[in-house]
Amino acid sequence: MTGDLPVRFADVAAAADRLRGVAVETPLLESEALNQLVGGRLLIKPEPLQRTGSFKFRGAYNAISALRPAAVVAYSSGNHAQGVALAARLLRIPATIVMPADAPRTKLEGTRALGAEVVTYDRAVDDREAIGRDIADRTGAVLIRPYDDARIIAGQGTLGLELAEQAAHIGARLDAALVCCGGGGLVAGCATALTHLVPGIAVYAVEPVGFDDTTRSLAAGRRLGNEPGGRSLCDALLAPMPGELTFAINAQLLAGGVAVSDDDVARAMRLAFRHLKLVVEPGGAVALAAALAGKVPTRDRTIGIVLSGGNVDADLFARLLAEAA
Amino acid sequence: MTGDLPVRFADVAAAADRLRGVAVETPLLESEALNQLVGGRLLIKPEPLQRTGSFKFRGAYNAISALRPAAVVAYSSGNHAQGVALAARLLRIPATIVMPADAPRTKLEGTRALGAEVVTYDRAVDDREAIGRDIADRTGAVLIRPYDDARIIAGQGTLGLELAEQAAHIGARLDAALVCCGGGGLVAGCATALTHLVPGIAVYAVEPVGFDDTTRSLAAGRRLGNEPGGRSLCDALLAPMPGELTFAINAQLLAGGVAVSDDDVARAMRLAFRHLKLVVEPGGAVALAAALAGKVPTRDRTIGIVLSGGNVDADLFARLLAEAA
Numbered sequence: 131m132t133g134d135l136p137v138r139f140a141d142v143a144a145a146a147d148r149l150r151g152v153a154v155e156t157p158l159l160e161s162e163a164l165n166q167l168v169g170g171r172l173l174i175k176p177e178p179l180q181r182t183g184s185f186k187f188r189g190a191y192n193a194i195s196a197l198r199p200a201a202v203v204a205y206s207s208g209n210h211a212q213g214v215a216l217a218a219r220l221l222r223i224p225a226t227i228v229m230p231a232d233a234p235r236t237k238l239e240g241t242r243a244l245g246a247e248v249v250t251y252d253r254a255v256d257d258r259e260a261i262g263r264d265i266a267d268r269t270g271a272v273l274i275r276p277y278d279d280a281r282i283i284a285g286q287g288t289l290g291l292e293l294a295e296q297a298a299h300i301g302a303r304l305d306a307a308l309v310c311c312g313g314g315g316l317v318a319g320c321a322t323a324l325t326h327l328v329p330g331i332a333v334y335a336v337e338p339v340g341f342d343d344t345t346r347s348l349a350a351g352r353r354l355g356n357e358p359g360g361r362s363l364c365d366a367l368l369a370p371m372p373g374e375l376t377f378a379i380n381a382q383l384l385a386g387g388v389a390v391s392d393d394d395v396a397r398a399m400r401l402a403f404r405h406l407k408l409v410v411e412p413g414g415a416v417a418l419a420a421a422l423a424g425k426v427p428t429r430d431r432t433i434g435i436v437l438s439g440g441n442v443d444a445d446l447f448a449r450l451l452a453e454a455a
Numbered sequence: 456m457t458g459d460l461p462v463r464f465a466d467v468a469a470a471a472d473r474l475r476g477v478a479v480e481t482p483l484l485e486s487e488a489l490n491q492l493v494g495g496r497l498l499i500k501p502e503p504l505q506r507t508g509s510f511k512f513r514g515a516y517n518a519i520s521a522l523r524p525a526a527v528v529a530y531s532s533g534n535h536a537q538g539v540a541l542a543a544r545l546l547r548i549p550a551t552i553v554m555p556a557d558a559p560r561t562k563l564e565g566t567r568a569l570g571a572e573v574v575t576y577d578r579a580v581d582d583r584e585a586i587g588r589d590i591a592d593r594t595g596a597v598l599i600r601p602y603d604d605a606r607i608i609a610g611q612g613t614l615g616l617e618l619a620e621q622a623a624h625i626g627a628r629l630d631a632a633l634v635c636c637g638g639g640g641l642v643a644g645c646a647t648a649l650t651h652l653v654p655g656i657a658v659y660a661v662e663p664v665g666f667d668d669t670t671r672s673l674a675a676g677r678r679l680g681n682e683p684g685g686r687s688l689c690d691a692l693l694a695p696m697p698g699e700l701t702f703a704i705n706a707q708l709l710a711g712g713v714a715v716s717d718d719d720v721a722r723a724m725r726l727a728f729r730h731l732k733l734v735v736e737p738g739g740a741v742a743l744a745a746a747l748a749g750k751v752p753t754r755d756r757t758i759g760i761v762l763s764g765g766n767v768d769a770d771l772f773a774r775l776l777a778e779a780a
Contacts, residue, residue, distance in 0.1 A: 156482075157481070157482050179731075403769065404769070407734040407765030409728055409733065409734065444728065445776075447773075451772060451773045452769070
């Protein structure tokens, strides 16, 4: 059924081989308190514990280690930036990263600390893809796209592969999985692995309200963009529309999409603080938020939850913690 | 050499068998940024990810599952309370926990949520041991001591066993380990495992300034208490003096003790937030604080760091995050 898709399970398995001993195999966590809140069983993959604090290192290392270019360039709001920067440094390849000037400080500083050259742009007026292509043209660097790339998708899919294997290891049968979605690379990769390994599983994309392009595109059967001018806490999930490759995969493999509000996200971050002892960034908390807000059925079901990253500034985190839970 | 001690390596190995599939085998984490800060390699065991949010579940489950009493009672500032409460619930044994009225809310609420009956006392005037003994006498419950008990020490030692095995698995050779110390059960158990499995390792107890009874007792060669009236952020580490059993072990196996200030602890909590994406409570951060503050040599050395728990109230965590790093 998936033979005609741009990424197959074998590509994810090959990425897992490439990442072994390089990426962290994040543990599978579970909380009695969260399970009680949803009346089911949540099996949680905590990518804040991944190198660079998000899943993005998986795809970046898979793509760059396969290509071995002389130099790389990438555009990113911050997590892909750090993933590319660390992967390039480990492979001794120079990296230039194009980032919005208003990206979280922790992401800007983290990318520079990993040795990459950072070029900032104005999110409101500049075209980051054009800036990235221009740098690639001038310097001969290979552009590492954030999601619409088969090697990136396969690398992100290793998270889904681990989730399936770790759930099986403890004797759990996943009924569904909730995965955050910006451009759709992570959910496409995870769905490739999960639908192969767990027949019948329902994989959902989770997006912020106002940036639910994949959810609406899945319902419409064609790619739709977001209305301009939307705002969201989830700086990592602001892609304007689904990717071509990612949507081709997601349209075939996903059960659907759901959207969560900033309030849903803040509550999930507080509950992750309290019950999981994890720092989760807004975009990284949407899947847990969807489960807690009842966006999909949870009662008596076992659901994989991807916490995709933890790169959040201390002042924002402290402010969200201080709000009533 | 350790044959005459109250806990032997075989006791820790037996505890590990009892805890397999019940306790979380917490992962071994590493951060490029933290390694750079200390000029060495820190291999970090994150017990905030343990069930109940601290290592205390290990010892509690080991003791209660070995004894299988009709009922249990314990006194604790909160982490042992939750460890005993969950272990008792899993083993279907009623539990009464004696806690200070000013314990962190998250610990009081967490203990009640696990089904235990909570009896509070005034830390300034009441004798918690007497209250615990009185409940034990009246109800026939078995008192589960927080640290001065061979089964508790053996259970906590499983953390050290995992640290040694996980470090060996990635080909790392531990030069030293830093372990937090209140009554000394965790460091005694960890030292039992680590000195057996890693010959030549230097294991240090880390305490808060003002509660450095084990550090001074190790130097003096006999048990010394803390001056009354001391204050510390580290609510989990306020035991008045070393235990009899724990000191017998620690005097023979430890390389020494060091003490860290509240400022050292707050900085370690902020750096764990930023670079590890973990919520660490003050008492859980003293070992990382000691490494970052240069209390032991770190340059070009590989050091095991125990983060012992993450049960901290949101308002305190937010306040410490907001202070300048």
